[in-house]
Amino acid sequence: MSEAHVTNILVVGIGGQGVMTAAEILAEAALAEGYDVKKTEVAGMAQRGGMVTSHVRFGERVLSPSIAPGTADILVGFEVAEALRWIHYLRPAGVAMVNTLQLAPPVVSVGLFDYPDDPVGKIRAAGVELHAFDAGEIARGLGDMRLVNTVMLGAIADHLPFPAEHLRERILERFRARKPALVPVNEQAFDAGRAAA
Amino acid sequence: MSGNEAVARAAWEAGVRVAAAYPGTPSTEILEALAGYPDLYAEWSVNEKVSLEVAIGASMMGSRALCAMKHVGLNVASDALMTLTLTGTAGGLVIAVADDVGMSSSQNEQDSRYWGRFAHVPILEPADAQEAHAMTRLAFELSETFATPVLLRLTSRICHVKGVVSTGARVAHEPAGFVKDPQRWVMVPGHARQRIPLMLAREEQLRAAAEASELNLVDDGRDRRFGFVTSGPAYLHVREAFPDAPILKLGFSCPLPIARVQAFAATVDTLVVVEESEPLLELELRAAGLALVGKELLPRSGELTPEVLERALAPLTGAEVAPPVVERTPITGGVFPRPPTLCVACPHLGVYFSLSRLKKLVITGDIGCYTLGAGHPWNALDSTVCMGASLPMALGADKGRGPADADKRMVAVLGDSTFMHMGMQGLLDITYNRGNVTVLLLDNRTVGMTGGQENPGSGRDLYGNAAPRVDFARLAVALGVPAERVHVVDPYELPTLFKLLREETRTDGPSIIITNQPCVLTDHYQRRVALKVDPDKCTGCSNCLDVGCPAISVTRRETVVKASGKEKELNFVTIETAACTGCNLCQKTCAPDAIVAAAERCQ
Numbered sequence: 001m002s003e004a005h006v007t008n009i010l011v012v013g014i015g016g017q018g019v020m021t022a023a024e025i026l027a028e029a030a031l032a033e034g035y036d037v038k039k040t041e042v043a044g045m046a047q048r049g050g051m052v053t054s055h056v057r058f059g060e061r062v063l064s065p066s067i068a069p070g071t072a073d074i075l076v077g078f079e080v081a082e083a084l085r086w087i088h089y090l091r092p093a094g095v096a097m098v099n100t101l102q103l104a105p106p107v108v109s110v111g112l113f114d115y116p117d118d119p120v121g122k123i124r125a126a127g128v129e130l131h132a133f134d135a136g137e138i139a140r141g142l143g144d145m146r147l148v149n150t151v152m153l154g155a156i157a158d159h160l161p162f163p164a165e166h167l168r169e170r171i172l173e174r175f176r177a178r179k180p181a182l183v184p185v186n187e188q189a190f191d192a193g194r195a196a197a
Numbered sequence: 198m199s200g201n202e203a204v205a206r207a208a209w210e211a212g213v214r215v216a217a218a219y220p221g222t223p224s225t226e227i228l229e230a231l232a233g234y235p236d237l238y239a240e241w242s243v244n245e246k247v248s249l250e251v252a253i254g255a256s257m258m259g260s261r262a263l264c265a266m267k268h269v270g271l272n273v274a275s276d277a278l279m280t281l282t283l284t285g286t287a288g289g290l291v292i293a294v295a296d297d298v299g300m301s302s303s304q305n306e307q308d309s310r311y312w313g314r315f316a317h318v319p320i321l322e323p324a325d326a327q328e329a330h331a332m333t334r335l336a337f338e339l340s341e342t343f344a345t346p347v348l349l350r351l352t353s354r355i356c357h358v359k360g361v362v363s364t365g366a367r368v369a370h371e372p373a374g375f376v377k378d379p380q381r382w383v384m385v386p387g388h389a390r391q392r393i394p395l396m397l398a399r400e401e402q403l404r405a406a407a408e409a410s411e412l413n414l415v416d417d418g419r420d421r422r423f424g425f426v427t428s429g430p431a432y433l434h435v436r437e438a439f440p441d442a443p444i445l446k447l448g449f450s451c452p453l454p455i456a457r458v459q460a461f462a463a464t465v466d467t468l469v470v471v472e473e474s475e476p477l478l479e480l481e482l483r484a485a486g487l488a489l490v491g492k493e494l495l496p497r498s499g500e501l502t503p504e505v506l507e508r509a510l511a512p513l514t515g516a517e518v519a520p521p522v523v524e525r526t527p528i529t530g531g532v533f534p535r536p537p538t539l540c541v542a543c544p545h546l547g548v549y550f551s552l553s554r555l556k557k558l559v560i561t562g563d564i565g566c567y568t569l570g571a572g573h574p575w576n577a578l579d580s581t582v583c584m585g586a587s588l589p590m591a592l593g594a595d596k597g598r599g600p601a602d603a604d605k606r607m608v609a610v611l612g613d614s615t616f617m618h619m620g621m622q623g624l625l626d627i628t629y630n631r632g633n634v635t636v637l638l639l640d641n642r643t644v645g646m647t648g649g650q651e652n653p654g655s656g657r658d659l660y661g662n663a664a665p666r667v668d669f670a671r672l673a674v675a676l677g678v679p680a681e682r683v684h685v686v687d688p689y690e691l692p693t694l695f696k697l698l699r700e701e702t703r704t705d706g707p708s709i710i711i712t713n714q715p716c717v718l719t720d721h722y723q724r725r726v727a728l729k730v731d732p733d734k735c736t737g738c739s740n741c742l743d744v745g746c747p748a749i750s751v752t753r754r755e756t757v758v759k760a761s762g763k764e765k766e767l768n769f770v771t772i773e774t775a776a777c778t779g780c781n782l783c784q785k786t787c788a789p790d791a792i793v794a795a796a797e798r799c800q
Contacts, residue, residue: 014535027359038325039359042301049747050537063437065325065358065430068504085532105535109742109751110574111766113533145775 006059013078018149023054030058101136154193200355205230207333212370215255221267224295245270259373289337308474404452412448424465542780563611588623628677682708725779734791737767
């Protein structure tokens with residue numbers, strides 16, 4: 001079937017980080033390329049700091065909206081422990097694009113659980129093509145933590161089956177329509193993410 | 198567009214005049230999307246029963262009407278549904294009901310298809326957003342052809358999945374006008390008795406329609422060893438998992454077109470029935486004498502993804518299935534859980550901080566963000582059942598207590614929207630029956646958990662226009678709470694809130710404490726100057742951690758031995774200033790004044 005031609009991208013992170021927006025932009029970009037696209041997420045109470053996973057699938061024809069474990073081509077991790085949690089969704093030698101930012105939830109703060117030691121090393125040990133960098137630092141440097149979203153999209157732009165410029169244009173178009181003042185800083189964020197990866 | 202947006206679009210195209218709903222995941226966005234279309238009236242109703250009754254009224258006038266709800270919402274609306282099936286409809290009436298298969302944000306997992314059988318009404322089951330669009334339009338035709346309400350059964354994987362949808366043009370639908378017909382609309386026993394045979398006859402006509410319907414189609418395949426009967430999104434999962442198998446896809450699944458299934462069964466070696474949640478089709482088909490494979494292999498709950506199907510049916514297909522990938526990569530087992538939690542600066546934080554420090558309380562909770570008070574660090578909620586249950590359960594706990602619980606104090610916690618949905622009656626029951634319950638009404642001026650919808654307490658309607666705003670304090674008095682026991686407090690004023698809670702829970706009789714600060718995710722909320730921790734002053738006492746604000750995290754732990762010889766763990770903390778909105782709650786718990794205003798603010 002069409003399975004062989006479907007690109008699977010799993011975007012993971014924490015509610016409020018912009019995971020769903022990033023997935024939405026990826027889906028829109030794929031749609032503009034003429035693909036059949038499905039996007040779904042598991043994010044019931046996601047606004048409340050819980051984990052969010054968003055599945056983007058595109059190809060000639062997409063049936064099931066969900067990515068099966070072991071079949072994702074790209075994993076976009078907005079937080080390093082979340083990337084580690086979902087790493088088994090990547091296919092062998094798939095691309096893991098990971099923000100090394102660490103965000104500990106209250107259950108870790110109160111001492112019930114520990115944040116994993118060396119999460120980046122553990123992801124690398126899973127035998128994937130790992131790209132890890134601090135997207136949080138880039139976003140902070142540009143003055144707004146919400147830019148992590150655009151930084152991460154820039155980072156994966158060269159791993160997609162369509163030109164990176166198309167994704168970049170899609171993001172900027174979105175900001176031109178909604179918040180034109182934020183176009184330049186998102187341009188910088190995208191390019192910085194692309195360079196960092 | 199998403200499945201929800203597709204339903205809204207199709208309803209507008211079908212000429213819907215009235216749409217009503219109470220917000221509920223995963224159905225909420227249907228009404229939000231409908232509010233963006235012209236030439237119709239859409240509202241947030243106070244609960245699902247009310248929304249359905251609004252739709253029935255519109256239908257009675259000959260207008261097309263839509264109401265939308267989540268699965269548990271139909272439980273609330275079922276009182277109306279079970280008699281609506283007798284009166285029938287005039288203008289087309291479609292009930293879009295969204296099941297939370299896999300329970301991403303619900304208190305249970307139900308199969309709404311039971312309601313179709315129970316109420317003798319037809320069910321359409323789309324598989325994706327495109328089908329949701331097409332079937333919504335068809336549902337209105339079906340409703341008017343047979344004068345019946347139609348259930349459009351959605352699931353999370355339709356509502357929230359975005360896919361490519363081709364749309365159509367709006368066809369104006371003029372209301373036929375009200376026709377006075379008490380035999381039909383006034384359901385006294387004498388009238389209802391006459392309607393029952395009509396309802397049953399309608400069901401057989403609908404079955405004939407389902408047998409002939411194009412929504413029930415065979416998607417053929419050359420490998421005839423197994424033939425699948427399925428409906429809804431499960432179809433897509435079956436198609437992906439078994440690309441060469443014949444599939445009978447039931448889009449019009451109730452009343453069940455048994456002859457169609459029998460004919461299909463004759464063309465395959467083994468019939469496999471794949472349905473999410475309950476074995477409804479399976480039981481009816483078994484009763485009709487068909488041999489089949491179903492829930493003895495397939496899971497009874499949760500989502501049926503291609504992977505789940507391949508694994509569950511492996512004993513039948515003989516397929517080699519790799520062991521679950523999760524087990525092959527044990528590293529994932531090492532990651533802490535990340536349950537949802539209250540937001541930074543949430544007005545509920547101070548409430549749970551206070552409740553967690555009071556002893557001998559039984560705290561009944563309700564449905565909303567504040568259900569999260571059951572989690573860490575507060576552990577300050579003892580029950581959650583359904584919308585509005587906190588109040589009657591607290592009364593029942595008060596009346597039903599034995600000697601062992603003589604010193605317990607009953608507290609009911611619920612939000613503004615839940616209070617108006619089904620809580621008011623519970624409060625009336627408490628005052629009428631002289632219960633000893635302290636009610637905490639957390640008024641954050643929005644339906645928070647579903648993403649911040651308007652309600653009669655927010656002062657705005659679905660369209661964002663100004664609307665009358667209910668006065669909860671006066672309402673509580675009207676419902677019988679003595680005026681001197683009705684308190685409105687700022688939940689960030691920690692000492693005041695704590696003292697009031699302690700005082701009221703120690704006093705007999707009903708009382709109500711209403712908090713008055715808005716949800717931080719709404720535009721009612723105003724940020725203030727963010728905070729930071731002065732590391733030289735932090736003593737590691739951990740008091741601020743008990744607030745449970747996600748912006749506070751531990752930088753260093755240390756165990757010290759006190760003069761008494763007891764060990765004490767110290768937690769030195771930091772505040773993520775970029776996330777902090779300056780609610781100052783943590784500052785009030787900090788004895789050494791280590792929490793101070795940050796010089797600079799991140800956006």
